[in-house]
Amino acid sequence: MNSELDILILAAGLGTRMRSGKAKVLHHLDGRPLITHVCETAANLDPENIFVVVGHQAEEVTAAVNAEFNDPRIKFVRQEKMLGTGDAVASAREALSGRDSRLLVLSGDVPLINEQTLRSLLETPSAATILTVTLHDPTGYGRVIRSEEGKFDRIVEQKDASPDELAVKEINSGIYCFDTGKLFAALSKISNHNAQGEYYLTDVPGILRQEGETVRLFLHNDPLEIEGVNDRRQLAEMETRLRARTIEKLMLDAGVTFTDPSSVYVSSRAVIGRDTVIYQNVTIEGSTTIGENCVIRPGTRISASKVGSSVEIRDNCLIADSTVNDNCVVGPMAQLRGGAEMAENSHVGNFVELKKTRLGKGSKANHLTYLGDATIGEKTNIGAGTITCNYDGTHKHPTTIGDNVKIGSDTMLVAPVIVGDGAATGAGSVVTKDVPANSLVAGVPAKVKKVVAKES
């Protein structure tokens, strides 16, 4: 058996059945373009090369792959005219010429194929091995026709199949492992004399068999891994089933409680600790991590964020690209974004927004507040209606607030500005100048009224 492995991913088609202006492989599943799922699985198999065949919206597909992967093994091959899957593979002929390798062919629209399944597929040496599955409803797929002895005979596409062939439930997954040299030799012999006038890759195994080569069938038992996305209904169904599988794993393996699993979306990349309770209509996106013993109340969305343990996130919050440490309370109706961070035991309440702001240990901003580009110390209280005026119309400016500060209700902090430790602002202050430590300022513009405690 050739030891070296190359991988080819077919991703040049438009996907007419999607009825979309966007190439099929750019549609999202589990929050990421279909093509990136396949590229990730391919990369995990340690191949020498990964060729992605691009055609329709080649630049966009290339950009989507490059946005997630910085992998020199991934190369792009251009299919000029989309003449079928056989023609798509043929466009990599030059790139693969002289390679004494096995070529694993994957489809950009079969996103959930499992790495372990592919490793098993690669174990059997042959001119071609075809990954197949038996489907209750095989409509649309190429059917795998076996000989009387149960060996591979040929693949027949749905549109070319006779009624008897249409009744066959074993389908071609579109995933194959070929001997690279034998594949390209056979590929020169396929024609486009079929119902779709296309060059079918599916004709290659039949040609190899006729030439006396070994063609194996690898019958797999998990349809979800093998199903393709050809229209939006299939995409939605796959999303639903993938989500159900992710949530089931979190319940059974990780010990997470879901009060209403069917209404919750959780990314398959999320990690959630045990005894965390997730209520209805919660969305958890990207590589979010959530610790143990948290409560996530209804209507909240958490995206690409890190949440510690024993955190309560109340109803209808949005937390994106941010960090919430242990024992914090967030919400209801709060927003954290742009790398916001809440240190342990801090609280953010209703209608509070934190942007690129760090709220220190034990500090609180409980009502109606905007904190942007701010660094806030420990045990500080931000009164209701406080605003960091961080934008002068051209530039953003920072606000720094020390430890044990009391910002009075409705304070405007006109950045750049520093409020020293132990200081306080009166209700309605407009703070335009730095506030010395341990002093009380008030008024518009705010002036020092008294020193509240001696600096030590």
Ligand code: UD1
């Ligand atoms: C293909 C198989 C079918 C199999 C099914 C599994 C053929 C002829 N048929 O059908 O037997 O059951 O996959 O999902 O191969 N592509 C290109 N260039 C082209 C045409 C397609 O790169 O000229 C790419 C598409 O972007 C897609 C993949 O190849 O990622 C499969 O193409 P698609 O049109 O979806 O083929 P199916 O009809 O699903």
Ligand code: MG
């Ligand atoms: Mg398809």
